[in-house]
Amino acid sequence: MQACLQRFASSLIVSCQPVPGGPLDHPESVVGFALAALASGAKGLRIEGVANLRAVRTATDAPIIGLIKRDMDTSPVRITPLVEDVIALAEAGADIIAFDATDRVRPVPAAELCALVHAHGKLAMADISTIEEARAAIAFGVDLVGTTMSGYTGGPEPTEPDFDLLAAAVALGHPVIAEGRIRVPDQAAEAIRLGAHGVVVGSAITRPEHITTWFADAIEAVKAGEDETPTLAFDLGGSKTLVALVVGGRVIETRSEETLRGDGAEAWCDRVAALAEPWRGRYGAVGGCVTGVVDGGRWTALNPETLPVPAGFPLADALATRLGTEVALLNDAQAAAWGEYRYGGGVGRDLVFLTISTGIGGGVVLGGALRIGRSGVAGSAGLTRLRPSGDGGPIESVASGRAMAAAVKAVGIDADAPAIFLAAARGEAWAVGIIDRSADLVAGLIGNIQLLFDPDIVVIGGGVGLAEGYRERLELRLAGQPPLMRPELRAAMLGRNAGVIGVADHARRMSKSRGTKK
Numbered sequence: 001m002q003a004c005l006q007r008f009a010s011s012l013i014v015s016c017q018p019v020p021g022g023p024l025d026h027p028e029s030v031v032g033f034a035l036a037a038l039a040s041g042a043k044g045l046r047i048e049g050v051a052n053l054r055a056v057r058t059a060t061d062a063p064i065i066g067l068i069k070r071d072m073d074t075s076p077v078r079i080t081p082l083v084e085d086v087i088a089l090a091e092a093g094a095d096i097i098a099f100d101a102t103d104r105v106r107p108v109p110a111a112e113l114c115a116l117v118h119a120h121g122k123l124a125m126a127d128i129s130t131i132e133e134a135r136a137a138i139a140f141g142v143d144l145v146g147t148t149m150s151g152y153t154g155g156p157e158p159t160e161p162d163f164d165l166l167a168a169a170v171a172l173g174h175p176v177i178a179e180g181r182i183r184v185p186d187q188a189a190e191a192i193r194l195g196a197h198g199v200v201v202g203s204a205i206t207r208p209e210h211i212t213t214w215f216a217d218a219i220e221a222v223k224a225g226e227d228e229t230p231t232l233a234f235d236l237g238g239s240k241t242l243v244a245l246v247v248g249g250r251v252i253e254t255r256s257e258e259t260l261r262g263d264g265a266e267a268w269c270d271r272v273a274a275l276a277e278p279w280r281g282r283y284g285a286v287g288g289c290v291t292g293v294v295d296g297g298r299w300t301a302l303n304p305e306t307l308p309v310p311a312g313f314p315l316a317d318a319l320a321t322r323l324g325t326e327v328a329l330l331n332d333a334q335a336a337a338w339g340e341y342r343y344g345g346g347v348g349r350d351l352v353f354l355t356i357s358t359g360i361g362g363g364v365v366l367g368g369a370l371r372i373g374r375s376g377v378a379g380s381a382g383l384t385r386l387r388p389s390g391d392g393g394p395i396e397s398v399a400s401g402r403a404m405a406a407a408v409k410a411v412g413i414d415a416d417a418p419a420i421f422l423a424a425a426r427g428e429a430w431a432v433g434i435i436d437r438s439a440d441l442v443a444g445l446i447g448n449i450q451l452l453f454d455p456d457i458v459v460i461g462g463g464v465g466l467a468e469g470y471r472e473r474l475e476l477r478l479a480g481q482p483p484l485m486r487p488e489l490r491a492a493m494l495g496r497n498a499g500v501i502g503v504a505d506h507a508r509r510m511s512k513s514r515g516t517k518k
């Protein structure tokens, strides 16, 4: 059966699920969608319902993920909840059987469904919504994990795919299928870049009703006066260069590639322009955020280890020449702070944003304004020291993901930050100790930030900041503060896109204010 997995490795799987009750909801259409998809590059299919599955099975021997959806009064679980569903799918010819493996009230334990799938000689795919569910499913033996259920277990439905969950699941070292809200080719490509074993696309290929609504809504929004012209935004970081088309708080398309550290600033600017080239003519304002300080259009490294930017590089001019328009620039953490303030975890509140990631950065938004500072370094929390120099350096050099990895390497353990968190979740003392040390320092930093700015909230982002158990560690350490000085922590909501969303909004504002200046 493992050969079946290989047949769609790094490939597209098309979910052929018509809108229930819609004009295309019958087996003939499902077979039509399936054959059209396979004729055009898809390597696998995802099919709902026994009648559809039987019809498609007769038409092709391509790998099929089968599922049955049910709406039950007793459980919110919809995808293949029952023993009889697994049996029916196996008999109808599914190669892989997908079932909801979310941690919710359910008629049959997910582990039992998994065992039953295996007993029928089929592969088991767990549709999960959190990294804990992924871990649990792998532990009880599933062959594949899918990000299918992320965003569908309560609360408002997101519009973007959950690539943070995908990356975290891939790090578990088990095959992962990227599924849910993948609507444009660049998102499918990004999922593969992040290490997905396969990418399931459904609505954007086989639900004309949904696709039509996306177009119609966009047109209606223009009629209603909302500006739907995309803004071009980019985020040039130490490991990745991301360009995006952004409308309001939505990223509608992205392209990205690795930042080649040795190439130098002129080449990094060339790459931004090359990545944005296919979108020429589609965007209005242009904004970009970068690791390091931007002051008066010039760019300087804050920490050359992140990216060796030459001091005072004329970034605004270099980009304006390549893109043929003015480019509004921000430091990446400041841009993310603004994004979280406008559209994410701290809309409209006085906030300090802290990203605890490879490095540690931050941004301050007070009274509705992003504080850039005299030289552009406002919010650079990772560079602060809790004691005068000579004590082992800035907080970032002890508490960041990179520092944590370096500290364990010094004692002979080879583990990056995600691996350290995994080891801590298994209860390994060395890993718990290193995370605690980081949380001690960052909690001290947050306590000081609260006293300096007294913000409504402190928004925590970054791979380390959002890793399992980290914010709880911070809360625990801050719980003893007197109520007046106790920070209110919030999780960042925009993930990897916070920078481009924030700087796009900043760019729109800058271009409007240029337009109104006579």
Ligand SMILES: CC(=O)N[C@H](C=O)[C@@H](O)[C@H](O)[C@H](O)COP(=O)(O)O
Residues within 6 Å of the ligand: 015, 017, 046, 067, 148, 149, 152, 179, 180, 181, 182, 200, 201, 202, 203, 204
């Ligand atoms: C949450 C849930 O019930 N998802 C279902 C799972 O089979 C389908 O309705 C989705 O269409 C499928 O996951 C593909 O996603 P998208 O249509 O966004 O490309």
